[in-house]
Amino acid sequence: MFLVVMEHDESGDGTEPVVRRRVLKAVGLTLAGVLVLGIGTAGWVYWHLNHNIKSVDINGALGDDRPPKAVASPSAAASPLPSGSLNILVLGSDSRSGKANAELGGGDSTGARSDTAMVVHIDEGRTAATVVSIPRDTLVTRPSCPTPSGGTTSVAYGTMFNSAYSLGGPVCAVKTVESLTGVRMDHYLEIDFSGFAKLVNAVGGVTVTTDEDIDDDQSHLHLKAGTHLLDGTHALALARTRHGIGDGSDLGRIGLQQKLVKALLQQISSTSLLTSPAKLYQVADAVTGSLTTDTGLDSLGELTKLGQSLRSLSADHVRTVMMPVVTAPSDANRVVAREPEAGELWASLK
Incomplete structure (x- = not known):
């Protein structure tokens, strides 16, 4: 010049x-x-x-043996941004791999489980959403899943829901959820321990109100009942605690996880990311650094487009529910889907 x-x-x-x-x-x-x-x-x-961003080709692995895709209305198809309904399987992985995850999770450094599982249904128009939590203690029929080596796993009856991820990773997790719900998962998102903690820290923490004291040595969380501003480490501990609340089952923990989801959405929406490039980068780096997606969301461009399409979705219009369950007849420490209520819930998301 x-x-x-x-x-x-x-x-x-x-x-x-x-x-x-x-x-x-x-x-x-x-x-x-x-x-x-x-x-x-x-x-x-x-x-x-x-x-x-890490990705898995779930569509290629599962082929056509899946529930049908939802048909978009003509108005949704004509929109400059995607506006049709979406179903996204979101998993929180308790992977211990890497120093950051090991420090937050402890335990064995080999393998991982789907510690948290949520089906996020976004309504057509993308102004409202329903988040359905699936208890990891749910007993399910795990379908035959393809393996990376080219083989397949055997069908398993009455097995723990989170065994699908442990056995066959994201592909088997998606296939098991689709088998359980009859709903096509349009996308897959997985974030690990350290990524969740970094994201919470990047947005300045989350404010959560607990209804009872929490005293859980296993998750290292000790909180009095009341409202708390939690940093990433304590927010993760809250998401994982189960022995310090209720009857110590996974069901009590799900209520806390759903509170965290809404608190995180509210904090993100109230944070002026666009006016602070440094904070925007910090949030983006926290999210992408610990993220695994399907190949339809494995680029910054695709994730940005998804985010832009959700700009009118506020935390006030996000409904959180749990899949209806009852105690499993075979094991008092496990649950199974309660019918017909569970089937009716999944049918409403198609």
């Missing part, structure tokens, strides 16, 4: 225009350098965030 300004030489010796041109040229080159540096930094940020 060259900036040249021709002005009258009041000195009469012809030196002033030359000096001005040199100064302005230097300024122009400096500005050009800053611009190039900015573009380069933006390019690196995009590359970094894009390469943070």
